[in-house]
Amino acid sequence: MLKRSLLTLLIGGLGGGLASLAALPLAWMLGPLFLVLAASLAGAKAGIDPRLHRGAIAMLGLFIGNRIDLGELSHLLEWYPSVLAMLGYMGLMLLGGRWLFARSGMSRLSALFCAFPGSMNGAVILADRLGADVRWIAITHAIRLVMVVASAALLASHLAGGVVLGEGNGLHWGDLYLLALAPACAWLGRRLRLPIPEFLGPIAVGAAMASLGHGIVLPDLLLILTFLVLGSSVGARFSGTGWSRLLRVGRYGLAFGAYAVVMALGTAWGVASLTDLPFAAVLLALLPGGVGEMAVIAVALEIDPVYVVSHHVLRLLLLILLTPPLIALARRRRAAAQRRR
Template sequence: MLKRTGITVGLGFLGGWLATLLSLPLAWMLGPLFMVLCLSLMGVNTGIDKRLHRTAIALLGLFIGSRIQADELLGLVLWYPSVLAMLVYMALMLFGGYWIFNHANVGRMNAMFCAYPGSMNSALVLAERANGDLRWIAISHSLRLVTVVSGAAIVASFFVDDVTLRSSTSSFTIMDGLPLVLATLCWWLGRLLKIPLPEFLGPMAAGAIVANLGFDYSLPTWIVLTAFLVLGASVGARFSGTQWSQVISMGRYGIAFALFALLVAALMAWLVSSFTHLSFLAVLLALIPGGVGEMAVIAMVLDIDPVYVVSHHILRLLLLIFMTPLMIRIANGSAKQ
């Protein structure tokens, strides 16, 4: 796995470098994503060690947490319009996605999990418990993730003149290591308490603690960009071992669902932004099911409050977790029919 991870990261670096030369938006995430995706479908054995992927998520959580101020959290009560929109959006994704995938003849139960609004890992775990076909579910969610993440980044780039990461300290000192130690401890505590996404929420809490104690802390830019690279390469590597015939067979339905997710999210975001002070881009990133880490990355480079975006995705994840028993019962009931 170490060799495969090294090859994948190297390919991702090449993709990020090429994307930077071409001045593409989010070069150090989309470049690795598309480079690894294309080579994976060409037969290259790619993959990212889960520990490295989780470390990248943890660094991202620490980076976001360091921007959180306690007094800003009072604004949560003002976000209820987009929270309500997110609930409606989740329902539309479940019913609309089920209708789309039901036409793929993969079975009612598999169609249900293919339409799961985000959280690919949760969908696969649930589907496995219900004896679902993980092959189709993994392909559909991978296509959704790639389409949504790349689509969101490209669409967002039209609203800004330059999509770049704000510069931060380039050197790394001993004092910079103290928040990393605290982040590790919070990660471990999160796992101990069995909270969702402990590798993300734990370090994010650590960053918030450091920030609110009065320390002016920011991860060096090269560390943040490395986390972007790993996240992008990880998405592309999900297609390792996938045959073109499988992608073609399921691809039209997966892409149709992803486009449906983007279009409906854009409509909901437009409605919310039209009647509130919330910006269209912020609501869009908060709604679309592209993954917590990926949407947080896009929010940061666009200078959108990452706390606002992340809070919506975490809430959706919690709701999906609470829906787990119902989803399994529905899936098992559908399989018996």
């Protein structure tokens, strides 16, 4: 498995480098995903050690949690019109996307995760745990992410090529404790019996530390390696998959990306027309792109980044926390209906 993991990461690293040169959004996630995916479809025996994958998930959780300030989330009460609009938008994405992807022939559960309004990594992690088809979920979210971020970047076209992953922070010897902190947070999540402990445990610790004024700035190299492992791992899941099936599902991903952008434009226009909230701010808060990318574009447009980020964080938390119990409830109802038959 070690040899296969190293080969996969080498291919993924090449993809990340090429995507970075092309200024692709989330280059070190999407670049490895697409190149390892292509190699897998071409017959390469790709794969990532599960322990390495779990470690990357923990590091990702720490990265996301570090962006959450619980005190700033209190402002959501003042922005309730756009928060309510965001909830309605989430419903439109889930219902419309689930209907669209169900037309492709995939299972209802897989169609639901393909329709997730944002949180590509969260959707993939949850779907993997619940037995959905992660391959199609990953590729449809990748298409949606590129389309959404590119659309948002049109608002700040002079900076469209300047979206970066990290904050320009180098790796120092003193930062190596993070390699132990992330797994420790995952262990804490298991002790607390959190759902997806390797993800929610680090998120909880990172948010608590950030709220107490002891936030962690992850070095760019660790972020790159984290996204490299995650992207390569998802791409490796396409081994043995035919091109015809991939192209057929990809069409639905393009349609869903367009649907997400159009519905966000309409919803943001409605909120801006009825309130004093700026159209561009509401649009960035609604568009299901990456939190970092939306924050960078908000700063470029001189929009309050706390407003934008808080909406995305709330949506992420709602998706992560509410999806497992809702799916469990749906499964129990379906099983009960089958027994009555």
